Amino acid sequence: MKTPRVLHLPKWFPHRYDDQDGDFVGRHVAAIAAHSGADVAVLFAAVARGPLPNLIDAEENFSGPWPTLRYYYRAAPTGLPLLDKPLKLLLYCWCMRRGYRRLCRHWGQAPDLVHVHVLLRTGLFAWALKVLRAVPFVITEHWTLYLPLRSAGISWLRRVLTRAVVRRAATLHTVSAGLRDAMAGLGFVNADSVVIANVVDTDLFHPEPTTSGAGLRAPVLLHVSAYNDQVKNISGVMRVVARLRAAWPGLRLRIAGYGPDEAALTAHADALGLLRDGTVAFLGKLPHEAVAAEMAHATALVSFSRAETFGCVLLEARACGCPVVATRTGGVPELFQPENTFGLLVEPDDEPALEAAINAVLAEPARFSASQLRRDAAVRCAPEAVGKNFDKLYQKVLRE
Known part of the structure; x- marks a missing residue:
């Protein structure tokens, strides 16, 4: 089997405004890159938290451990709320389309698999790639939004779209069975689901030697x-x-x-x-x-x-x-x-x-x-254990 190319689409990921935002997603990507047989790349787009000289700004890094493309777009493109909301959606799609094309040129081919981290816009883009390019996608979900404390705030439109995206994924991965069950209670169900833990850097997090006193x-x-x-x-x-x-x-x-x-x-x-x-x-x-x-x-x-x-x-x-x-x-x-x-x-x-x-x-x-x-x-939670679990998941999806 050839080396699969996996494109990661995170909703949260460390960025120029906060290097710890979504760092648990970054640890998943690092574990997969180090301990699976896949070539990985990350494509991330988010609203800018500061002024931008243009409508969008790009950080396209192909020289790191894996290609990482970050795009930022203005929070208030026109200053008119009724126009800004749909315009930001268009800017997000434009950033994702640009990044996808850049990565395809870099790889010389389309990705074999898309890995979505946290819904919903990421999942809609992955669904579009499945329809237009026949690229399968898997979903990883972390969000407390689906737990009883917060789920009442999910709008009807978001519920409909989330239900559709989850159903069309090759696999739904959640970081706990409790989250999977909470999503199922809301109708967000996939025929194939799996639980894989978050990553803990066990080299960094370790006990200190016991000292007298x-x-x-x-x-x-x-x-x-x-x-x-x-x-x-x-x-x-x-x-x-x-x-x-x-x-x-x-x-x-x-x-x-x-x-x-x-x-x-x-x-x-x-x-x-x-x-x-x-x-x-x-x-x-x-x-x-x-x-x-x-x-x-x-x-x-x-x-x-x-x-x-x-x-x-x-x-x-x-x-x-x-x-x-x-x-x-x-x-x-x-x-x-x-x-x-x-x-x-x-x-x-x-x-x-x-x-x-x-x-x-x-x-x-x-x-x-x-x-x-x-x-x-x-x-x-060690990186090797988590990375190998994702490797098994990717192989299963690509075989099917």
């Missing part, structure tokens, strides 16, 4: 997420930590991330008295190396999300030998089987249960084996 350190809790309190419920974590201070002198909560609710969360921490005594520290946006170091030194990672399709940080912490306290939501429970082996789970919004679970982990941190946590993360 480590058990004498004050307990440190870590939270890593986008600052979106409606979904991540960071304010709930802070309220619980405020109540735990009396029982655990020196307790610290370190919060890494960035997002729209940063000012509101800082104000909430201040109102709880968590900033004055240094109980809470907002670390801001951290590079992955710094996140790995934080996880390796934390007593536990705490996630109190109301919606998660997978939760990359939960498995990154596991790879570092760090136990997790998290919520039973979306795809999280399936990552914590058998129960109480890799951490403790509570119901979303149940602050007393979260307080009890954190207390239990702080009281007996050695109950969770760092080596066992590490082994499980490697089996599930």
Whole structure:
């Protein structure tokens, strides 16, 4: 069988305005490039988050590990909202068509397979390629949009189009069975579906060597997420930590991330008295190396999300030998089987249960084996394992 050429079409992907946006998609692409038999390329188009000299701007890189074409188009081409919405759709299509032609010239042929990451425009373009060029496509979905907390916001038109695109894909891949089932509940069903985990860089995320006196350190809790309190419920974590201070002198909560609710969360921490005594520290946006170091030194990672399709940080912490306290939501429970082996789970919004679970982990941190946590993360999420799973998926689709 010849080397297949696979074109990746992500909705989210690291770009000039945010090098961590969609980085989990980037890790999937890297794992596939390194550990499958496919030649890959990435074609990405998005609204610009700053001024552009022209309607579109292009970054076409053919010299990296794989061809990566990024296009940006104006957020308000005319300044008239009624005109700008359809015009942005046309600009998106123009960018994708230009990038597709450039890649076909680079390869000397059309791709053998298109891999869509996160719907919907990406999937519509892939569907068009299937109709016009007979190129099959597979879909990877990560989005919490399909989970019960958010699915009511999906418009009827989006539902109709998503149902049609998913049905016409060769395969629907989701990062968790929980997400697959949530999509099926909305009518987004494909006859062939598969669950493959997100990627964890197990070379970067690893336990730190045990040092003498480590058990004498004050307990440190870590939270890593986008600052979106409606979904991540960071304010709930802070309220619980405020109540735990009396029982655990020196307790610290370190919060890494960035997002729209940063000012509101800082104000909430201040109102709880968590900033004055240094109980809470907002670390801001951290590079992955710094996140790995934080996880390796934390007593536990705490996630109190109301919606998660997978939760990359939960498995990154596991790879570092760090136990997790998290919520039973979306795809999280399936990552914590058998129960109480890799951490403790509570119901979303149940602050007393979260307080009890954190207390239990702080009281007996050695109950969770760092080596066992590490082994499980490697089996599930190491780049080689994920890349080989995608290789099997591609071969199956192309055979059929």
